[in-house]
Amino acid sequence: MRGGRDIAAVSDVSFDLAAGECLALVGESGCGKSVLVSALLGLLPANARTSGSALLHRPTHDGGPGPAGQDEPLDLLAADEATLARTVRGRRVGLVPQSPAAHLTPVRTVRSQLAETVRELKGLRGKELAEATRAAAGRAAFPADHLDRYPHQLSGGLAQRAATALALVGDAPLLLADEPTTGLDRDLVERTVDELRAHTGEARGLLLITHDLAAAERIADRVAVMYAGRVVEVAAAGDFFGGPGPRHPYARGLLAALPERDFTPIPGMPPELGRLPDGCAFASRCTRASAACARLPAPDGGVACHHPVTTGRPACRHREGSTV
Ligand SMILES: Nc1ncnc2c1ncn2[C@@H]1O[C@H](COP(=O)(O)OP(=O)(O)OP(=O)(O)O)[C@@H](O)[C@H]1O
């Protein structure tokens, strides 16, 4: 920040994502979801700092170890710009960006941007390229008769679909979708998330960032909840949305806020990142808070809370399989 102040936008985040799995990442606006995605792709501003590791394994179709010498994971946080640009972005990790209108090149039509991506990633030319470009648009329900439009001529939902089409072209082993259904009607939301879910076939992984808990429930295997830059709970989707429900009070509050549930918002606002308390950042809004919350809770069994709701069942069930 200006004045030499540091802001910790994302802290101590730890999770895995298996091949063939969809992990939904949810949490209020500003909790750090997009910063996390930018960090994974080396897209943070130049003055940002990261530490730790983000290991990307080579996918294998049977889930077993890869060919000898080729299954060394790549640490995305340590990779240099040339590696990220030439081998990672679009190829090994696809991105549906949060603000598609800002990511599309304003002076080129959707067709030309999509064709360039298909040419680069699939090596197609001529008639085949034109055909594959139309097919790529169709995969994200982008209408063929809008392909010759410029980004400023698209509605928000159409720009979203153009960005999704671009992200799907490379069939990357890991897809990061940052709010891919903003501005879409319910049937298009469902069509889009189903297409993203289909992407997890053939041992591909999907990290779905969304505010749409119904969309997460529809396609996610597990759910991770972020609050003020930290992951506070990771749970199997069946437990999270089903009977036992989430165990972290914040995660329970997120679900209870839904109109089809209690329709009761969590009182108060998330804290400012520059003024985080030393202890649990949710304590001031939490009805279960106690003196223990003055200390930061360490993640324990998938939940970081001094007084999680006991549901009688383990909330975190890891799927078998190799990690992506
Ligand atoms: N370039 C930046 N410089 C300073 N602060 C930033 C920068 N980018 C993001 N932030 C801050 O980091 C925090 C996390 O932002 P982020 O965009 O990751 O939130 P988010 O969870 O994706 O929210 P939303 O759901 O609204 O997209 C916010 O407080 C934001 O203001």
Ligand code: NI
């Ligand atoms: Ni975001």
